[in-house]
Amino acid sequence: MSPNNTRFSDRRALVTGSTGGLGVAIAKALAAEGAIVIVSGRDKARGDAVVADIRARGGRADFVAADLGAGEAEVRRLAEAAGPVDILVNNAGVWSLPLPTAEVSEEALLASYRTNVIAPFLLTAALAPAMARRGGGAVVNIGSITGLIGGDKSALYSSTKAAVHSLTKSWAAEYGPAGVRINAVAPGPIATDRALEAADHVGPVLARIPSRRMSTPEEVAAAVLFLAGDDAANIHGAVLSVDGGWAAV
Numbered sequence: 001m002s003p004n005n006t007r008f009s010d011r012r013a014l015v016t017g018s019t020g021g022l023g024v025a026i027a028k029a030l031a032a033e034g035a036i037v038i039v040s041g042r043d044k045a046r047g048d049a050v051v052a053d054i055r056a057r058g059g060r061a062d063f064v065a066a067d068l069g070a071g072e073a074e075v076r077r078l079a080e081a082a083g084p085v086d087i088l089v090n091n092a093g094v095w096s097l098p099l100p101t102a103e104v105s106e107e108a109l110l111a112s113y114r115t116n117v118i119a120p121f122l123l124t125a126a127l128a129p130a131m132a133r134r135g136g137g138a139v140v141n142i143g144s145i146t147g148l149i150g151g152d153k154s155a156l157y158s159s160t161k162a163a164v165h166s167l168t169k170s171w172a173a174e175y176g177p178a179g180v181r182i183n184a185v186a187p188g189p190i191a192t193d194r195a196l197e198a199a200d201h202v203g204p205v206l207a208r209i210p211s212r213r214m215s216t217p218e219e220v221a222a223a224v225l226f227l228a229g230d231d232a233a234n235i236h237g238a239v240l241s242v243d244g245g246w247a248a249v
């Protein structure tokens, strides 16, 4: 993974939720292509391990701990600690097990919305204007297939991801004219530990997906890098599905 490719040479990239799962693949892929990556999450030990792995391969990375469910002050602290960034990947998210709407507590609603919607909202508000002042940048939000289609007992999680897709489009209108491109990736099931632990839930849906399989984290990361990079220079407000074709059928 030595950074011999210069697609993101010297660009600073903050990847939230990069202590585990998809975020690790995104952080490693950006670092392998020359970016200086700020790895973030709550778990310092896992964050330090990701940073060590990137550095061992010749890449550049630092860890900043942050709990994105803890409110505005914590989000602002992360934005300040990250410094001026050219790329923001709003990846951190919490999945909720399928539950009838009537059984979703207000506490669970607020917890999901804090991490999945309010944190990326506040982080983008903190970083996108500075990107614009420096001449441009890119934000990639991680949405979900569940934000594009309905799902039985999935109202809580799905609605947070639909909000992420909606924010992507409004922010494209707001920040695009200043050179900040805002796009989203909408993954279907990804073979992360989280999805593999929920195999009982994920397994049956694979039969409905044209590719008949989950995406690898690396396949989703490739789409994130495409949207973050100059090959997507005139792509604004897109929600790119990486779902084996699920949203199409």
Ligand SMILES: NC(=O)c1ccc[n+]([C@@H]2O[C@H](COP(=O)([O-])OP(=O)(O)OC[C@H]3O[C@@H](n4cnc5c(N)ncnc54)[C@H](OP(=O)(O)O)[C@@H]3O)[C@@H](O)[C@H]2O)c1
Binding pocket: 016, 017, 018, 019, 020, 021, 022, 023, 040, 041, 042, 043, 044, 046, 066, 067, 068, 069, 070, 091, 092, 093, 094, 095, 115, 142, 143, 144, 145, 186, 187, 188, 189, 190, 191, 192, 193, 194, 195
């Ligand atoms: N896996 C899938 O099948 C799938 C499908 C579609 C979309 N997605 C989306 O893809 C993104 C990544 O999912 P994943 O499967 O990689 O999840 P994951 O394995 O559970 O990892 C989630 C990451 O987010 C971080 N995180 C969670 N809560 C946080 C908080 N309060 N503050 C800061 N960081 C927090 C975790 O770090 P710490 O534990 O260190 O805080 C971890 O690094 C999410 O937005 C998810 O909704 C996933």
